[in-house]
Amino acid sequence: MKTVLNLSVAALVLARSIYLYAGDDYEEHGHHVSSVAAKPMTQRDKSAMALYTKECGSCHFAYQPEFLPKRSWDKTMNTLDNHFGTNATLDPADHKTIQGYLTTHASKSDRMTGMGGEVAIRISETPNFKREHREIPQKMVTQAEVKSFANCTACHTKAAGGSYREREVRIPNYGSWE
Ligand code: HEC
Ligand code: HEC
Numbered sequence: 217m218k219t220v221l222n223l224s225v226a227a228l229v230l231a232r233s234i235y236l237y238a239g240d241d242y243e244e245h246g247h248h249v250s251s252v253a254a255k256p257m258t259q260r261d262k263s264a265m266a267l268y269t270k271e272c273g274s275c276h277f278a279y280q281p282e283f284l285p286k287r288s289w290d291k292t293m294n295t296l297d298n299h300f301g302t303n304a305t306l307d308p309a310d311h312k313t314i315q316g317y318l319t320t321h322a323s324k325s326d327r328m329t330g331m332g333g334e335v336a337i338r339i340s341e342t343p344n345f346k347r348e349h350r351e352i353p354q355k356m357v358t359q360a361e362v363k364s365f366a367n368c369t370a371c372h373t374k375a376a377g378g379s380y381r382e383r384e385v386r387i388p389n390y391g392s393w394e
Contacts, residue, residue: 264317271306271314277369280378281321283339284329289318292337340365352387361388 257265269278281289293315296304306314323329329336330343339345349365356362362370369375374384385393 261317261320264313267310268314268317271310272304275302275304276366277375279339279368281318282323282328284322284336284342285324285326285331286319286322287335288329288331288337289315289322291335293318295337338366356387356390359389 272278292299293311296306296311305311326332328344329339330347336342340349345365357365368380371385371387372380373386374381382393387393
């Protein structure tokens with residue numbers, strides 16, 4: 217019913233394009249997915265990504281930086297001592313590498329998030345996210361196997377590869393979406 221996508225998973229991994237929601241016409245039609253083009257990954261990017269995945273992926277999924285603009289990532293990185301009730305501080309060298317990685321690959325425009333002047337640090341609280349997930353009943357989210365919308369990988373089986381196609385969604389205890 218939505219979503220026309222064409223790159224293979226292999227291409228996703230290699231080129232690291234990722235499929236998110238914001239398309240140019242997202243606003244008008246609400247349901248277009250476009251690929252966020254691959255910023256080419258240098259060797260330095262790759263090791264920064266590995267560090268990010270290790271450090272920021274230990275408590276939850278390592279969210280793709282493209283989901284939020286630079287100002288959101290800066291805010292997150294500047295408040296790690298009080299990060300959603302946890303302390304996620306890093307040593308200064310790692311902090312710098314990870315902040316650089318996140319801000320380099322951050323979304324370039326607010327079309328991605330639908331965010332206005334405010335600076336959301338949760339992807340799950342951005343307007344486009346909320347709109348995209350508005351039809352999902354609360355009980356599917358609050359159940360033990362999911363807990364919250366922050367737990368992308370509970371439902372998006374290919375999220376780690378940067379792919380959020382609707383047909384890849386499997387909601388625990390409910391199955392595919394549609
Ligand atoms: C010590 C554990 C821990 C570490 C390490 C950690 N986080 Fe988190 N993070 C959390 C918790 C807890 C939440 C809230 C999860 C929830 O609401 O279910 C969260 C939520 C988030 C969210 C919001 C998710 C959403 O859209 O709702 C982002 C973005 C985030 N973290 C980024 C980071 C980054 C970047 C790093 C690395 C610098 C990091 N986190 C490291 C514990 C951690
Ligand atoms: C409870 C399961 C669940 C969780 C958790 C969840 N999603 Fe989703 N997501 C869905 C479903 C179902 C859809 C399709 C909604 C629709 O079309 O009405 C969707 C749609 C999307 C889309 C749009 C895909 C498309 O084809 O238009 C993106 C992007 C997305 N989710 C990203 C995320 C991210 C990032 C997270 C974590 C921060 C997340 N989701 C957490 C279930 C979930």
